Amino acid sequence: MLDKSQALLERAQKTIPGGVNSPVRAFKGVGGTPPFIKRAEGAYIFDEDNNKYIDFVLSWGPAILGHANPEIVAAAQHAVAMGSSFGAPTAAEIDIAEMIVARVPGLDRVRMVSSGTEACMSAIRVARGVKSREKIIKFSGCYHGHADSFLIAAGSGAMTLGLPNSPGVTRGTAQDTLIAQFNNIESVRALIDANPDQVAAVILEPVCGNTGCIPPQDDFLKKLRALCTEKDVALIIDEVMTGFRVARGGAVERYGVKPDLYCFGKVIGGGFPMAAYGGTHEMMSQVAPDGPIYQAGTLSGNPVAVAAGIAALKQLDAEAYDLLEARGAQLEAGFQKIIDANGYPLSQHRVGSMFTLFFHPGPIRNHEDVKSCDLERFNHFFHAMLKRGVYLAPSQFEAGFLSTAHTPEIIDEVLEKAEAALAEVF
Numbered sequence: 001m002l003d004k005s006q007a008l009l010e011r012a013q014k015t016i017p018g019g020v021n022s023p024v025r026a027f028k029g030v031g032g033t034p035p036f037i038k039r040a041e042g043a044y045i046f047d048e049d050n051n052k053y054i055d056f057v058l059s060w061g062p063a064i065l066g067h068a069n070p071e072i073v074a075a076a077q078h079a080v081a082m083g084s085s086f087g088a089p090t091a092a093e094i095d096i097a098e099m100i101v102a103r104v105p106g107l108d109r110v111r112m113v114s115s116g117t118e119a120c121m122s123a124i125r126v127a128r129g130v131k132s133r134e135k136i137i138k139f140s141g142c143y144h145g146h147a148d149s150f151l152i153a154a155g156s157g158a159m160t161l162g163l164p165n166s167p168g169v170t171r172g173t174a175q176d177t178l179i180a181q182f183n184n185i186e187s188v189r190a191l192i193d194a195n196p197d198q199v200a201a202v203i204l205e206p207v208c209g210n211t212g213c214i215p216p217q218d219d220f221l222k223k224l225r226a227l228c229t230e231k232d233v234a235l236i237i238d239e240v241m242t243g244f245r246v247a248r249g250g251a252v253e254r255y256g257v258k259p260d261l262y263c264f265g266k267v268i269g270g271g272f273p274m275a276a277y278g279g280t281h282e283m284m285s286q287v288a289p290d291g292p293i294y295q296a297g298t299l300s301g302n303p304v305a306v307a308a309g310i311a312a313l314k315q316l317d318a319e320a321y322d323l324l325e326a327r328g329a330q331l332e333a334g335f336q337k338i339i340d341a342n343g344y345p346l347s348q349h350r351v352g353s354m355f356t357l358f359f360h361p362g363p364i365r366n367h368e369d370v371k372s373c374d375l376e377r378f379n380h381f382f383h384a385m386l387k388r389g390v391y392l393a394p395s396q397f398e399a400g401f402l403s404t405a406h407t408p409e410i411i412d413e414v415l416e417k418a419e420a421a422l423a424e425v426f
């Protein structure tokens with residue numbers, strides 16, 4: 001029963017576009033009424049009609065320790081009572097910068113911002129400023145936030161809603177974003193060669209998460225690093241989704257590759273609006289006030305978000321990543337057993353605690369493959385799971401997330417429900 005959510009949706013639509021403050025929250029792709037969430041705890045979210053769901057969206061990634069994690073709650077409460085924003089430097093900002101730099105291989109300096117969009121937008125400005133070139137290369141289906149330069153062949157909600165190239169982006173901006181194929185190094189080389197001395201940066205999600213979860217294959221990241229070095233192009237790894245999730249030091253640690261610039265978000269804010277970009281000394285010494293490339297923010301390094309982020313990072317030790325890996329492996333093995341036993345035309349990818357079940361027999365290497373998924377069956381499955389109390393992202397083109405609060409018992413319960421839901425769908 002979603003009576004209260006339905007009434008709230010109707011009320012919300014009168015004053016908020018689509019009734020939501022971010023398009024992915026509406027159920028436009030899958031149809032139906034999005035539950036309006038009242039509260040969340042651990043692996044569960046509860047809606048206004050008092051339905052309880054096992055949550056695999058986790059605020060689209062941040063809640064890696066489960067919702068309302070007691071240590072994050074306490075740290076945020078303590079910080080907010082001290083004053084929620086000063087617009088002046090604080091000691092805690094150094095603490096979190098030091099924690100991030102210590103964890104992430106190759107990262108020298110970091111600047112806090114308030115959203116992943118800002119982080120990615122700032123990183124390409126730095127790359128363009130340092131290289132004195134204007135074009136960037138991104139990959140179809142990758143999503144780096146909603147800044148103009150990234151809304152070209154964009155993934156996530158832009159793809160779900162069929163709006164990969166948004167109106168409102170100028171032709172000039174669109175012309176400066178070149179599109180390559182994920183896991184296809186030759187597509188990148190061809191673009192750089194066709195635009196000599198014009199490409200400032202290549203930006204990518206190291207594990208694609210915004211067209212479903214797709215890992216880099218055949219040393220794609222290492223080949224990209226070598227190509228960027230050869231062509232003097234900045235490599236920007238967008239770890240907004242993967243950072244502090246797929247390993248303690250993010251995807252750069254997991255895959256052993258060092259970019260020139262990094263983008264972070266989601267997990268580092270502990271559920272508050274905080275993100276960051278950073279890079280080598282060479283790149284970051286050009287950022288104002290040290291250098292001429294301007295970037296700023298009234299609420300950047302917000303004390304409450306910083307306190308929450310520190311409380312999150314402190315808990316994310318080696319043991320936490322082992323646990324996330326084990327839970328991910330349990331879910332993957334369970335899905336595979338169901339697929340094999342029934343001969344369903346499904347395939348899956350998982351990297352640590354990120355996963356997607358594709359309604360496609362595979363192989364899935366990039367956005368071009370994902371486009372031929374059976375969306376009608378996915379949508380049916382999504383609703384079959386929702387009615388059984390499992391909250392998945394309302395789109396095939398998204399990754400699912402696990403938290404440390406997802407116990408082995410919860411995973412078993414989800415697998416049982418998935419088996420029943422799939423039997424209903426096929």
Ligand SMILES: Cc1ncc(COP(=O)(O)O)c(C=O)c1O
Pocket residue numbers: 115116117118120143144145146205209210238239240241265266275
């Ligand atoms: C890889 C990636 N980059 C950037 C962003 C943008 O972050 P935000 O939504 O915080 O602006 C997202 C998610 O939204 C993302 O998944």
Ligand SMILES: NCC(=O)CCC(=O)O
Pocket residue numbers: 022023024025060156157209210398399
């Ligand atoms: N994978 C989708 C996102 O991470 C974005 C969430 C949002 O835009 O609200």
